[in-house]
Amino acid sequence: MTLSASSASRRIAATVITAGALVSAVALPASAQDHDRHHSRARVVISDVQADSPGRDNGSNRSLNREWIEITNQSRRAVDLDGWTLRSDDGNRYRFDDVRLAGHATVRIHTGIGRDTRTDLYQDRHHYIWDNYSDTATLRDDRGRTVDVDSWGRSADDDSWGRGHHHRR
Structure with a gap:
């Protein structure tokens, strides 16, 4: 099966977007943890x-x-x-x-x-x-x-x- 150039470009773009979403999801807990650490300062x-x-x-x-x-x-x-x-x-x-x-x-x-x-x-x-x-x-x-x-x-x-x-x- 052969893909056209525009179809291949769409697949690559979708893969990049999906990878970006996964990286963001993995990074989110780390920033949330930093945010919680800031708010859990000693009272x-x-x-x-x-x-x-x-x-x-x-x-x-x-x-x-x-x-x-x-x-x-x-x-x-x-x-x-x-x-x-x-x-x-x-x-x-x-x-x-x-x-x-x-x-x-x-x-x-x-x-x-x-x-x-x-x-x-x-x-x-x-x-x-x-x-x-x-x-x-x-x-x-x-x-x-x-x-x-x-x-x-x-x-x-x-x-x-x-x-x-x-x-x-």
Whole structure:
């Protein structure tokens, strides 16, 4: 059987198109995987706040350490928090130094004095940091980018009272 030149050209073109489609189909999962890898980046959030130390605010170290903020890594991968900061509305700042937060782990940052562990860090302060009634905690990465913000009490934007004005970036 002989093919005409135009028939052979159509067959070659169809073969090239089919091969191109197969290459694209094989390449697609790789780019989708890169896209997923980009979106599955570590997510670190302010997960809980205890701004009002239970009992009387008597300034004791025990009372200061009952004032805390929890930071949670919601991803599977560990995150190096070295150089990250946690700041109050009043400008009080805690800088994370040599801290690695495992995947799906939480660390509690206490105001008072104590010995740092994997689950508890201490600011070693002698005064309360967080306002019992209204404050904002801002978590920034080592480049100064806002990672998460959590506000409680009276919002500057409105006259409502409440907890959990959460703003994530």
